[in-house]
Amino acid sequence: MSSEYSKTTDAFRCDECGEEMAVPLFCDHCGTNYPERRAMGPFTVLGLAARFDHDPQTFESRELTLAARLHPDKWQSEGERTHKRAQLAWSAVNEALAKTQDPFARAETLLSDTEACEEKATVPQMFLIEQLELQEELETPVATERRKTLNRSIRKELKELERQLAGHFEIIDATALAGTAAGEGRLMALKAASTVVHMSRYWRNAQRALRGAAAQSRN
Amino acid sequence: MQIQLKVKGQSEDVVVGIDLGTTNSLVARIIEGKPAIVTDRHGRSITPSVISIDEEGHAVVGDEAKTRAMMNPSGTITSVKRFMGRGLGDITDVAHLPYKIVRADLGEQAAILVHGKKYLPQELSAMVLTEAKKRAERAQNLRIRRAVITVPAYFDDSQRQATRDAGRIAGIDVLRIINEPTAAALAYGLDKAKRGTVLVYDLGGGTFDVSLLKLTDGVFKVIATTGNTRLGGDDFDNVVSSLLTSELTNEQRAALEGSPQALSLLKTAAEAAKITLSSEDETTVSLSLPIGVQIQKTITRGDYEVSIKPLVDKTMRAVEFVLEEADLDPEDVTEVVCVGGSTRTPAVRQRLASEFGRPPHTKLDPDQVVALGAAIQAGILSGDGESDAVLLDVTPLSLGIETYGGGVTKLIWRNSPVPIRATEGFTTQVDDQTAVAIHVLQGEREMAKDLRSLGRFTLRGIPPMSAGMPRVLVEFFIDANGILKVTAKEMTSGTKASIDVKPTFGLTDEQVEDMILDSIENAEEDVEAHMLADKKAEAESMLRYSRKAMKEHGNAVPEAIRASVLAAIAGLEKVLEGTDKEAIEVASDVLNENTAPIASAMMDEVLRVTVHGRTIGEVLGGQGPRTKASEIALSEDSQE
Numbered sequence: 001m002s003s004e005y006s007k008t009t010d011a012f013r014c015d016e017c018g019e020e021m022a023v024p025l026f027c028d029h030c031g032t033n034y035p036e037r038r039a040m041g042p043f044t045v046l047g048l049a050a051r052f053d054h055d056p057q058t059f060e061s062r063e064l065t066l067a068a069r070l071h072p073d074k075w076q077s078e079g080e081r082t083h084k085r086a087q088l089a090w091s092a093v094n095e096a097l098a099k100t101q102d103p104f105a106r107a108e109t110l111l112s113d114t115e116a117c118e119e120k121a122t123v124p125q126m127f128l129i130e131q132l133e134l135q136e137e138l139e140t141p142v143a144t145e146r147r148k149t150l151n152r153s154i155r156k157e158l159k160e161l162e163r164q165l166a167g168h169f170e171i172i173d174a175t176a177l178a179g180t181a182a183g184e185g186r187l188m189a190l191k192a193a194s195t196v197v198h199m200s201r202y203w204r205n206a207q208r209a210l211r212g213a214a215a216q217s218r219n
Numbered sequence: 220m221q222i223q224l225k226v227k228g229q230s231e232d233v234v235v236g237i238d239l240g241t242t243n244s245l246v247a248r249i250i251e252g253k254p255a256i257v258t259d260r261h262g263r264s265i266t267p268s269v270i271s272i273d274e275e276g277h278a279v280v281g282d283e284a285k286t287r288a289m290m291n292p293s294g295t296i297t298s299v300k301r302f303m304g305r306g307l308g309d310i311t312d313v314a315h316l317p318y319k320i321v322r323a324d325l326g327e328q329a330a331i332l333v334h335g336k337k338y339l340p341q342e343l344s345a346m347v348l349t350e351a352k353k354r355a356e357r358a359q360n361l362r363i364r365r366a367v368i369t370v371p372a373y374f375d376d377s378q379r380q381a382t383r384d385a386g387r388i389a390g391i392d393v394l395r396i397i398n399e400p401t402a403a404a405l406a407y408g409l410d411k412a413k414r415g416t417v418l419v420y421d422l423g424g425g426t427f428d429v430s431l432l433k434l435t436d437g438v439f440k441v442i443a444t445t446g447n448t449r450l451g452g453d454d455f456d457n458v459v460s461s462l463l464t465s466e467l468t469n470e471q472r473a474a475l476e477g478s479p480q481a482l483s484l485l486k487t488a489a490e491a492a493k494i495t496l497s498s499e500d501e502t503t504v505s506l507s508l509p510i511g512v513q514i515q516k517t518i519t520r521g522d523y524e525v526s527i528k529p530l531v532d533k534t535m536r537a538v539e540f541v542l543e544e545a546d547l548d549p550e551d552v553t554e555v556v557c558v559g560g561s562t563r564t565p566a567v568r569q570r571l572a573s574e575f576g577r578p579p580h581t582k583l584d585p586d587q588v589v590a591l592g593a594a595i596q597a598g599i600l601s602g603d604g605e606s607d608a609v610l611l612d613v614t615p616l617s618l619g620i621e622t623y624g625g626g627v628t629k630l631i632w633r634n635s636p637v638p639i640r641a642t643e644g645f646t647t648q649v650d651d652q653t654a655v656a657i658h659v660l661q662g663e664r665e666m667a668k669d670l671r672s673l674g675r676f677t678l679r680g681i682p683p684m685s686a687g688m689p690r691v692l693v694e695f696f697i698d699a700n701g702i703l704k705v706t707a708k709e710m711t712s713g714t715k716a717s718i719d720v721k722p723t724f725g726l727t728d729e730q731v732e733d734m735i736l737d738s739i740e741n742a743e744e745d746v747e748a749h750m751l752a753d754k755k756a757e758a759e760s761m762l763r764y765s766r767k768a769m770k771e772h773g774n775a776v777p778e779a780i781r782a783s784v785l786a787a788i789a790g791l792e793k794v795l796e797g798t799d800k801e802a803i804e805v806a807s808d809v810l811n812e813n814t815a816p817i818a819s820a821m822m823d824e825v826l827r828v829t830v831h832g833r834t835i836g837e838v839l840g841g842q843g844p845r846t847k848a849s850e851i852a853l854s855e856d857s858q859e
Contacts, residue, residue, distance in 0.1 A: 060435075063440075063611075064435055064436070064438045064440075067438050067609045067611055068437070068438065068607075068609060071609045071611070072638065072699060073395075073596075073599055073600055073609060073610065073699070074609070076394065076395075076599075076600040076601075076602075077600065077601055077602040080799070087638045087698060087699065088638075088640075090638055091637075091638040091639050091640045091696065092640075094635070094636045094637075094638065094639045095639065095640065097636070098635065098639075151543060155546070211540070211543065211544060
């Protein structure tokens with residue numbers, strides 16, 4: 001866990017006890033918390049490099065290792081104040097995971113820190129028409145079989161978008177430190193990535209609508 | 220049989236897990252590192268969640284209440300869990316109930332009318348908790364102050380709060396509210412393979428949950444959960460009741476519905492028949508109802524299974540849904556765990572076996588597994604147990620706020636891991652507006668009117684500014700219990716806006732306090748709560764005294780002392796909102812210390828008056844007046 005830090009960011013040490021911290025927000029040795037650091041980016045909170053290319057396993061194993069040390073249940077008998085701090089720190093870990101674990105959320109987080117955030121993403125017109133038709137279909141109850149088919153195809157579409165995103169971020173991540181010198185290639189990749197993220201939102205909304213329909217048909 | 224070696228009369232302080240069930244409640248604790256159900260002096264492990272209240276308002280709880288059901292049908296309350304945190308409009312199946320549901324005097328929640336008196340579900344649940352607690356305490360010479368209490372995973376915020384409040388009213392410090400299926404997984408996880416995906420199918424007396432968990436080296440992570448808080452064994456009983464009464468005429472039916480006693484008899488017979496049909500192929504029920512109706516009917520298991528199929532189908536749709544939500548297929552599930560008495564129904568087990576291609580785990584008693592898991596969690600939280608497990612749970616429902624036009628903005632999505640926080644900015648719509656109303660909702664639908672109203676919050680104390688200028692940041696925090704806390708801050712001026720909470724289907728903290736005090740009057744032995752109440756009363760009188768002293772004699776002391784007294788008053792006022800006895804004690808001491816100079820100044824003044832202008836030093840001879848006066852003040856205090 002500390003090796004990941006040393007590769008990416010400086011390790012955080014607790015001001016109180018001097019021990020190395022699992023996350024910058026909360027010392028799991030002495031219980032001191034650092035609320036002012038809560039504004040840190042989600043990658044920093046998790047001690048991961050701010051890049052797109054992460055093995056999905058990384059987030060899972062990170063969550064588990066952190067849980068074993070930081071989870072508020074581990075601090076319940078250490079007094080109410082410490083327990084409360086641990087709750088806040090752990091909720092910050094949960095928030096950070098929500099912003100990084102899912103590839104589209106991760107892309108969005110990374111893009112919001114770049115020059116691309118100013119630009120409005122435009123999605124292909126054919127795609128929009130397709131989405132409008134889907135939305136229309138989802139306005140009325142959907143039969144179970146059809147729901148399953150739709151779910152499967154949405155999953156497939158999202159997988160494809162994820163693949164494209166990885167390609168765009170290969171360029172973005174590689175040029176992250178090059179600044180303006182990276183030029184046209186980087187800008188195009190940023191724009192393409194924004195478009196993909198935008199398209200993923202349509203699919204996610206459709207997925208939610210489908211699940212919402214399923215949730216209602218159950219009761 | 221446990222043999223306890225300890226001094227007679229000295230009770231052992233333990234932290235327990237309590238399964239507060241729709242039909243039965245159980246207490247479990249860690250003994251020698253392993254969870255065990257606590258039995259009472261008669262060897263009973265189960266406290267029926269039944270309350271019987273007589274005409275004078277005296278209540279009995281548990282087995283005794285169950286036996287009284289026949290004599291006192293309209294005063295015997297079962298399945299109170301179904302009404303926890305619910306409004307009158309939520310309760311639909313009133314026809315089957317032998318007692319009356321009315322609107323409570325507090326808020327919009329439902330209350331139960333017994334012999335002309337209204338009882339809140341929280342109060343009735345507190346009675347069940349108290350009984351279960353007492354039984355365990357007496358049998359094993361224990362003292363139970365702290366507990367983990369379980370709730371269905373699909374319980375919303377109001378239902379969770381109601382459960383916690385019931386615990387508080389029963390004089391229990393509720394360490395944590397945990398989800399029943401998660402508790403069950405924890406109980407099973409003790410001797411399980413280290414990694415895997417577990418589906419917990421929990422069909423209890425009145426609620427149904429299905430949770431999907433990922434187990435990795437002692438971390439139990441809930442991936443998705445769903446359920447139905449109005450589906451359970453009670454519904455299976457109702458199916459049998461319908462089978463039994465299928466041949467009644469309309470007049471007989473009307474007579475039946477008008478007779479609590481007949482309904483109660485029918486329910487008991489139906490439950491017995493249901494249980495028989497889990498092991499036998501058919502059962503014959505002979506029933507003589509006090510409305511002049513004889514029922515003689517044979518029900519085969521086949522008939523029964525056909526009739527419950529719609530209910531079982533409903534649960535299987537939830538199973539499918541939870542898999543879909545987690546993006547998993549049935550083949551990905553490595554273990555299926557059955558929880559709740561209703562999973563004894565062979566038809567349920569068969570359906571699960573065919574869906575997942577393997578028989579579900581039923582090794583642990585489905586009635587006990589939740590309490591055992593709660594005891595393990597209690598051990599983890601108190602640091603007493605052996606278990607090193609960590610539970611990562613989720614919120615079952617999305618949380619949102621009402622927007623202009625009756626829409627909703629979702630702030631936290633369902634199946635988000637808890638604790639979790641979301642912040643949202645608010646502003647004013649007219650110039651000099653000093654308050655903003657926020658309506659908090661829970662659920663999956665798109666319009667506010669279709670969602671569960673959790674409460675209305677009013678942000679006050681916004682400094683007057685032009686419309687749109689104030690930036691109020693509201694923080695919604697769902698804690699590990701799945702319970703929401705809301706705080707607010709005005710960012711432009713830095714003032715902390717205050718929040719008034721009006722729970723839609725629950726009680727405010729003050730109302731809970733009142734009920735705690737009420738219950739103390741009725742239960743003398745509740746020493747701990749008594750001590751808290753005493754400390755509070757003491758602190759309150761000290762507050763009154765200090766405020767008065769500040770008003771009348773504040774000018775006699777320097778500004779710095781006045782400021783420290785005011786701070787100490789504010790500090791005590793703050794802790795008095797809670798129930799932390801130690802904190803109240805500490806804050807009382809601080810106030811006491813800080814008011815000493817005023818007491819001394821007051822003494823000076825009094826003495827100056829009585830001895831005609833001479834200082835206290837002169838009167839007492841030689842010693843510094845302040846010192847002496849504060850000694851007097853101190854010795855007065857120490858007389859208590």
